[in-house]
Amino acid sequence: MQGITGKTLTVDLGSGEIRTTSFPERLWREYLGGAGLAAKLFFDEVDVDVDPLSAENPLIFMTGPLAGTGTPGSSRF
Numbered sequence: 494m495q496g497i498t499g500k501t502l503t504v505d506l507g508s509g510e511i512r513t514t515s516f517p518e519r520l521w522r523e524y525l526g527g528a529g530l531a532a533k534l535f536f537d538e539v540d541v542d543v544d545p546l547s548a549e550n551p552l553i554f555m556t557g558p559l560a561g562t563g564t565p566g567s568s569r570f
Contacts, residue, residue, distance in 0.1 A: 501534075501555075507548060527557025 499521060501514050516530075524530040531553045543549050 525558060527555050527560070531555040 499515055499518060501516070503512050503514060505511075520530060520533070524533055535551065535553055539550060
């Protein structure tokens, strides 16, 4: 897929740690980046008992493969 690096950047605001994570191309193709992959990462990482306003609950920002293009409705980020 053109324009997709296959990586995400994770920033821990509490500790200041920054790390890059790579994902297999299969995930990017299945979830098309953006909201689909963000939902998968959220459900894989977060326990169902985590308080919504706690520090353990992540805040995820992801753009899809069409962000920044002229496609209507694709640049709502």
